[in-house]
Amino acid sequence: MCLIDDTTSKRIDFNYSDHGVVFSIRDCSLDGKYSFWKMDKKEAERLIKRLGYFENMTWRQFSALPREKGITKEKKNTESFEMIKNQDSSTKKIAGETYYFHFRVSGTKKTFRVFGYQERHFFCITHIDREGRIHHK
Numbered sequence: 472m473c474l475i476d477d478t479t480s481k482r483i484d485f486n487y488s489d490h491g492v493v494f495s496i497r498d499c500s501l502d503g504k505y506s507f508w509k510m511d512k513k514e515a516e517r518l519i520k521r522l523g524y525f526e527n528m529t530w531r532q533f534s535a536l537p538r539e540k541g542i543t544k545e546k547k548n549t550e551s552f553e554m555i556k557n558q559d560s561s562t563k564k565i566a567g568e569t570y571y572f573h574f575r576v577s578g579t580k581k582t583f584r585v586f587g588y589q590e591r592h593f594f595c596i597t598h599i600d601r602e603g604r605i606h607h608k
Contacts, residue, residue, distance in 0.1 A: 482544055483589055484570055488531040490592035494522050498558045498587075498595045505598040505605075514576075514583065514601060521576045530592065545571040550606045551586065558597035561590045573600075 500506050510518065525533055533541060545552040555571040556564060563569060570589035575582050584605065586598040598605065 482570060483530050483534045484568075484591070487589070487592045488534075489529050492525050492528055492530055492533050493593050494526065495590075495593045495595045498560050498597050500558055500598050505600065507599065510599065510601060513578070517576050517578050518585070518599070521574075525574075525594075530589070539575065542572040542574045545573065545586075554605070555586050555588055555597050559588050559595070561588065561595070563590060 496507065501508075503509050507515070536542070545555060551573065552571050556569065559569070559571075571586075572588070572594070573584045573586045575584055581601075581603060583603055584600040585596055586600065586605070587594050587596040589595075
């Protein structure tokens with residue numbers, strides 16, 4: 472089973488629960504509206520600061536944060552799940568061992584969401600929803 476214990480509220484890869492979180496952009500969408508290319512300087516600074524905060528944690532700590540401050544697991548067969556899956560280049564995707572999430576980055580004017588998946592100790596970013604509108608109509 473993939474759940475770590477009763478105190479961990481999100482499904483993560485148990486094998487990496489005590490590894491530090493590291494972010495990767497190798498699978499980040501090149502679609503302008505969901506990539507780094509459209510971020511302004513303040514958005515980029517907020518994102519980098521948030522990534523740094525998470526990188527001081529283990530996956531166990533990261534997954535135990537409350538939903539508003541940590542990751543939200545994407546449910547299978549939802550639009551968000553499929554969107555991430557289409558960008559996922561990992562070999563685990565073929566085996567169906569997927570761990571797809573998003574987290575929020577708050578700012579003074581708006582909150583945006585970052586989508587991606589866990590591969591080993593990496594959080595691979597696939598989409599940056601600067602407007603907070605992906606699948607929120």
